[in-house]
Amino acid sequence: MKTFGEGRGFIDEIVKKKKNSSSASVIVKADQRGLRDPGNKRSDHDIQYVKNFIDKFPAYESHYSRRHTNKKYLHQDLNMKILYKLYKDEYVKDNGEEGLPPVSITLFRSIFKTLNLKFKKPSNNTCKTCDSLTLQIKTCEDANEKQNLEEKKTIHQSKAESHYNSKREDKELSKQSD
Template identity: 40%
Template sequence: MFLNTIGVTDKFVRVSLNKIRDSGVVQPDNSGRHIPKNKLPETVRMSVISHISSFPVYESHYSRARSKRKYLGPELNISLMYKLYVEKCKTDNIEQSVIAKEWHYRKIFNEEFNLSFYNPSNDTCDDCDYFLKVLKERRSEEETAAIMAQQKKASRRSRK
């Protein structure tokens, strides 16, 4: 009658009584508190992120106000990038067991990066490409200031 009144089974009562410690307190339920077997270790995740970040990205010139997407070269794809990642891991003598699977690599690429593989339909202008290249090769702060002034001047001309 007691079990029917509170709507539990005798198995529920038995399991609860087995969980009582010597102090009379019921042990906490540990379900869902283990690390999943397919969870990617943080070190492997960070190695994938650093590998993806090592590829040069390009920004769309004309549509950058509308989109924050960056672009990788059209010769790349996720499968090729993964193969390069595996080769890099092998040359660094990393064990096979700590190399990310392709589906992990793909998931990280799709969820943590805003990248695409084709050139944007509105590509960068020649002036911006030139100034970006020169800025990367600069040697001093004075050079940077002079290059930035030239770039502003050129962008004002192109808007007219």
């Protein structure tokens, strides 16, 4: 007992369990950690509420670098502090004072990061036509009109892509000849 630093009660308990069972594995209990959700875990409803709140803000895609990144940009006047304050105000208004408190800013920030958004103007400017069509698509409720707008946007972007390819080819051609 001194070698393993165990007391008489521990040894007696093991002997008792061993006598009652033929299997040696009964002595060691299965690990019970991680079987229950933590008490402070927020519901999926709260997390979805945050995502829906953030999605209300128009997000812009960079027109000139959309093939390099899929990041979207919120207006440069917003930041995490302002967005979180707006979220808290709306959450309290919707859920009243008696409900759960709003999510913490740490959880809010981690949810924001999963949405692949940034607070700034994109390093390359956005195209007004693309921005306008994106907002129209987002707010349009008629399915036919929405499809029409999406086709317009696709045509616009493919035209821009072909112009960039032409420009690239012209640059290469100019490097080869005098």
